[in-house]
Amino acid sequence: MSQPAPSAPTLRALLSRADLGLRLAPGERPSAAIEQPIRWVHSSDLADPTPFLAEEMVILTTGTQFSGDEREQYEEYVRRLAHRGVVALGFGTEVARAGIPEALAQACEEHAVPLFEVPYRTPFIAVARAVAEAIAAAAYARRTWALSAQRAVALAALRRDGLGSAVSELSRQLGVWTGLFDSAGALVRASGALEGEIADRVQSECEVMLARGASAAGVVRVAERSVTLQTLGPGGSLRGVLAVATEGLDEEARSVVTAVVAMTGFALEQNEALARARGTLRAGVVRALLTGDTVLASEIADATWGGFPADPVVVGLTSAAPDALAAFLELRAGREQGSFFFGPDASGGIALVQSAAAPLALDDLAERFDVAIGLSEPTALASFAPALEEARIARDRGAGVVRFGDVASAGVLSTLSPDAASVARTVLLPIATHDETHGTAILDTLRVWLLHDARFDDAARALGVHRHTVRTRVRLAERLLDRDLQSFAARAEIWVALLAAR
Incomplete structure (x- = not known):
């Protein structure tokens, strides 16, 4: 039921009041103008009452302001009323003169201002009171409707x-x-x-x-x-x-x-407490999945959120997420029950379980909420824990959405954290200090030697020096590092340090 149209009084409604006895002027034909709403009724016998009027008003007059029947005075009078937005003019007959002046009727017709007669027996105050009562009734009806509408909306909210x-x-x-x-x-x-x-x-x-x-x-x-x-x-x-x-x-x-x-x-x-309870329950489901209790996790998800998506699934993990992201996911989960699951992770991010066949559009999500999201390889829900670790590794590789498969294809060394670079520079610091102090190239020689599988002759040719020079520099590097580079493990460690430091 849409809101009722405003039922403010109109000239038609006023003319229909039998107790008032109002009638259109002789020769006046009903038009759309009599359907205009009336804001108020004002009586005045001033020659120019417009400074004291507002739009949508009805003016009542006895005509004492008019002298004779000169048409110009009536035309000017009605022209002002029409320009001011007066709805209609009521003329009280048998007070100053009998009937309605013909010149006034003609002027009203020319300016499309409805003209009606107020008989002698009807006081102007009765007309004003009738309009006031109609306005009050319309206002009461609108207030009643508003209360009814608010009640209907409140019931819908339940x-x-x-x-x-x-x-x-x-x-x-x-x-x-x-x-x-x-x-x-x-x-x-x-x-x-x-x-x-x-x-x-x-x-x-x-x-x-x-x-x-x-x-x-x-x-x-x-x-x-x-x-x-x-x-x-x-x-x-x-x-x-x-x-x-x-x-x-x-x-x-x-x-x-x-x-x-x-x-x-x-x-x-009021829903904040409920949201916190839902968050706690979701966190419990994530912990159950991590411990391998997929039966308990599935029972809770089935009863509360429509279950998990079918295998294979992709597990995701966001960086520290704002509350707005959880609220957004909650709204979406309500509309798409069973299509995905999410829950808070101990790291402060949000863990996601989505179908590998129909994954969520996460790129827009990452940009909108300014979070990094890592995704695991497709797997079974029972393998949630290792999949979450894959998602964590992928997430920590950069901004936006990163897939573990892309990280794995870049090799093991690509997973080194920024801390590895600091450790590597510390390990190589004695050689770097010696090179800077003495103008030597021990570090470069060591890098080329390891790059050529620790073969002195090959390294010497690459560097353009004698092989004994390479051997001497490597021996010096061993003393500076306090390591025996004859073993594969020691050489591998220094090689990783060289890569990390770069």
């Missing part, structure tokens, strides 16, 4: 999908387009299509508001259309944006929107 149901009911009550954007700026619920430039502008503005992270409201206007935006949730932990097309909404309709925003914010605050 359904399983409370927030989405409330937004849908809001659209039904107002009869306008409404949309709900999640914490990532994606449109997750809408009462219909919002097309063209206005749709693009609304999407862009929602993303900007969410990126700022502060509670805010805004209006997007394109041509004759306008959409009001209001963030949901507390600043620093926004849960989404409510969008409502606002053209044609009066004060009562806007109060319903305000009530929905307030109710939604309160509901989100």
